[in-house]
């Protein structure tokens with residue numbers, strides 16, 4: 377029998393999702409042009425989409441573009457096999473809201489919050505420290521780059537003294553998704569800028585932060601120092617080597633996804649060792665503050681128990697890519713999300729109305745339109761990414777306000793889940809006994 381690996385992308389879509397792609401989408405992805413990890417990503421994505429009860433009609437030209445350009449340039453291979461330190465301001469605002477709503481009261485000492493795999497520059501850890509001035513916040517990562525270079529468009533790149541280039545990222549709101557379309561040229565430009573600015577630094581051996589500027593670009597040495605405040609410190613360490621005072625909260629966002637299920641369990645266990653008696657771990661994955669999925673693990677006695685698995689309503693949208701974003705096979709969060717998603721999609725008293733309302737909003741906001749072929753069609757000119765994010769936020773806010781999260785929860789209950797709306801408005805379920813979250 378022909379193995380799935382030998383099929384074309386179009387054949388794979390039909391194999392997993394039932395229908396062949398329509399003419400305007402067919403041939404959009406050439407698997408043989410993609411690196412092996414991007415091909416594997418696509419196979420996992422199609423399997424998850426099938427698991428979630430999606431059909432070929434979930435495909436659209438934006439998703440095809442993501443698969444051809446964006447995804448291959450985001451995977452660890454694109455960064456020399458490293459886990460990229462990607463983060464972005466505001467990304468975990470909702471999770472900070474979650475903590476705030478727990479109304480934890482400090483004893484004699486400040487409560488401790490550990491952000492494991494905090495990323496770099498650690499802007500989300502800094503957000504949390506600002507939000508909770510009475511807590512002691514500790515950002516932990518196994519790698520904080522020695523240098524950060526901001527170009528005049530505020531895109532940035534990280535460099536190390538020893539290994540040179542590490543990573544580059546477009547700032548949200550900049551006009552540069554183009555940055556990823558031609559990564560070789562981007563690298564060349566950034567490397568040249570780094571070369572030009574490096575000799576301007578005066579104290580190469582100092583552990584303090586130092587900034588030099590030229591023509592609107594900035595190079596900062598030891599940038600991590602700039603983020604430290606009275607209630608925020610950083611530790612460069614592997615999780616396994618950490619020894620800290622007991623923490624009330626450990627956050628591990630967008631890190632476990634990079635590890636195979638058995639290793640992620642070990643990492644969770646190690647994070648559990650850092651917790652106070654009744655502490656919690658929040659661990660999961662999200663996009664730029666949207667399309668989140670996460671589990672809350674509660675410490676009880678010597679054990680750690682997943683008390684809820686939660687996801688945001690936008691994971692059910694037609695343009696979502698994060699629900700399918702995995703780095704390894706059998707990603708437990710992605711599988712549980714797909715299972716919940718399947719239950720919701722197959723609920724005929726909910727799904728058709730939800731889909732029609734979403735289509736209406738997508739059309740009203742001039743993002744795309746469902747045509748008679750039942751596929752979403754986008755205007756020829758692609759909307760700038762920041763505009764698209766802004767409109768997405770408005771649309772999902774409206775869907776939430778109109779009660780679609782509550783109704784999705786009702787659908788889950790009808791399907792046999794124990795489900796509820798958690799304090800930050802996300803859809804929460806009691807993890808089924810047979811799920812492999814922990």
Ligand SMILES: C[S@@+](CC[C@H](N)C(=O)[O-])C[C@H]1O[C@@H](n2cnc3c(N)ncnc32)[C@H](O)[C@@H]1O
Nearest residue numbers: 461462463493494495517518614615629630631
């Ligand atoms: C994608 S970033 C996530 C940043 C941030 N938590 C967020 O959600 O925006 C993942 C980070 O985890 C760090 N990391 C991966 N494995 C680690 C480990 N075993 N111990 C400490 N840090 C680790 C990587 O160096 C990387 O900076």
